[in-house]
Amino acid sequence: MKSSRIFLFISLSLLSFCGIAQPTKLVIRAKAKDAKFIGTGIGGAYVIVKNELTGEILAKGLTTGASGNTDLILKTPHKRNDRLTDDKTAKFEASVNIQEPTFVSVEVIAPVNRKSSAIKASTQLWLIPGKDIDEEGIVLDIPGFILDILEPQTHRIMLLEKMADKKVKIKINLTMLCGCAITKGGVWDSEQIEVKAIVKKDGVKYKDVALGITSVDNIFEGILDMNAIGMYEIQVYGYDKITKNTGVDKINFVIQ
The missing domain is CATH 2.60.40.10 (Immunoglobulins)
Structure with missing residues (x-):
């Protein structure tokens, strides 16, 4: 016991x-x-x-x-x-x-x-x-944005001689990280967001292209004027001038 x-x-x-x-x-x-x-x-x-x-x-x-x-x-x-x-x-x-x-x-x-x-x-x-x-x-x-380059497609090969207007559309989708829509004058106003494409040709800075909001939520577009064959890289960024949110996407394509 x-x-x-x-x-x-x-x-x-x-x-x-x-x-x-x-x-x-x-x-x-x-x-x-x-x-x-x-x-x-x-x-x-x-x-x-x-x-x-x-x-x-x-x-x-x-x-x-x-x-x-x-x-x-x-x-x-x-x-x-x-x-x-x-x-x-x-x-x-x-x-x-x-x-x-x-x-x-x-x-x-x-x-x-x-x-x-x-x-x-x-x-x-x-x-x-x-x-x-x-x-x-x-x-x-x-912090940040979701940024996806929609056009041109990754590693797309284009023939310069068949490009009548010698232009390439740059098209991106940009949203908040929660998926909330960015629109002109909306809660998340596109007017305070700078969207720009930094273009390189054969590894060397070629030009910058500003992108603007379209009539479709989240969609920004710009036009890249082309004049030479080469290996191209496009890096697009979004930068909110007030909140300082940022987002980036990058693709490569070929003009021959």
């Missing part, structure tokens, strides 16, 4: 010393700079939560949900502790089992399905067993 009590005492002491793992909720969100949250509509943000000391991955997955309320996020004055999100706003939610306060790193890659535009952001924090970090959670701000 005495030995049983001793064994029970030792067991309870060990449990007390080692601690019992407790599920702890952690909510992570990725928000496009000057825009809304990155969710299902654009493919989500990929989240990795690691134990900073050991490198162990504690949780990983995609943010899912809607991009949020435009009026609330961008048009409403906010006071301290006001929430920008609700239950439908895109998030990644994990339940992490920890026995003691644990220092973690949180890494977000967004938007994960747009490799040429995906930005990596990270932060660190302490998780306390049983003390949830939920509701708004941890919000990482992601």
Whole structure:
């Protein structure tokens, strides 16, 4: 009987010393700079939560949900502790089992399905067993644009002698990282965004071409005048003169 009590005492002491793992909720969100949250509509943000000391991955997955309320996020004055999100706003939610306060790193890659535009952001924090970090959670701000060159196509080969007007259209699609549309005079106004193509011929700077918004949301176009055969490279950038958001895409094509 005495030995049983001793064994029970030792067991309870060990449990007390080692601690019992407790599920702890952690909510992570990725928000496009000057825009809304990155969710299902654009493919989500990929989240990795690691134990900073050991490198162990504690949780990983995609943010899912809607991009949020435009009026609330961008048009409403906010006071301290006001929430920008609700239950439908895109998030990644994990339940992490920890026995003691644990220092973690949180890494977000967004938007994960747009490799040429995906930005990596990270932060660190302490998780306390049983003390949830939920509701708004941890919000990482992601700068940039999604910029895709639509014309000319990658490695397109054109014959100069068959180009009657000796012109090449440069056409791009430009959106916010959350997928929100850029339009003339809209919430995301094309008038404050400089879009320009930097053209090289045979590795040497050839000329710059300004691109302007068309009647179609997100679509910018410009015309490149050609006069010589060669290997061409087009690098197009978008630069918001107010928010300082940037985006870039690059392709190569051939005139022969």
